[in-house]
Amino acid sequence: MRSTAHAMRTRAAVAGAGFLAALIVTSGATPAAAQETCWSGRHAQFFNAIHYCVSSALAPQGDNNYGPENLARWEGNSAKAWCEGVRGNGIGETITIRIEGAVPFRRLLVANGYPKSAQSYANNGRVKTVEITADTGFRTLANLPDRSDILPVELPNLAQHWIQLKIVDVYPGQRFTDTCLSFVTPDFEYEEELLLREQGVLPRPPQR
Secondary structure (H helix, E strand, C coil): CCCCCCCECCCCCCCCHHHHHHHHHHHCCCCCCCCCEEEEECCECCECEEEEEECCECCCECCECCCHHHHHCCCCCCCCCEECCCCCCCCCCEEEEEEECCCCEEEEEEEECCCCCHHHHHHCEEEEEEEEEECCCCEEEEECCCCCCCEEEEEEEEECCEEEEEEEEEECCCCCCCEEEEEEEECHHHHHHHHHHHCCCCCCCCCC
């Protein structure tokens, strides 16, 4: 990891210029940095394609990489994470998720920090506050707990085609200035659960 980092930035390479044009048409005012590092995942149960783009990423070190692909995968207590790659603690750096062929969603699932070990988690910064914007027009702030497990983040309105998280504040690392996040994804399974409840397939939660 770095104690004084410099940015690693690459131009987005999602799937060719024609595909990028299609994104602009279907997603409205999609936020985009002049330079982004992107990773794309193809067809899955809840979408046709999903694209994770970050405004910066820490350069690989040995066998460890810190790119946006790490945000899309969770295998138990993940040993991987995205870490921003600019000087300082990453205030203002962004994660933009662009989705094709998915239903609207109303919450995210997020896991904080770099949970390779308890020491790695403590040594590196974690995200404290993010500004969240989406294609449906909302803008909101969310405070993330200083925990490495997956937690839901409720949104103030539905999102569908894209959503962006911008780092506003951090929990500083004990040793490094990197700020890391190990997982973030739209919670499409929650939408399926709500639909099944509405259809009577699943019981509704008890009223409080």
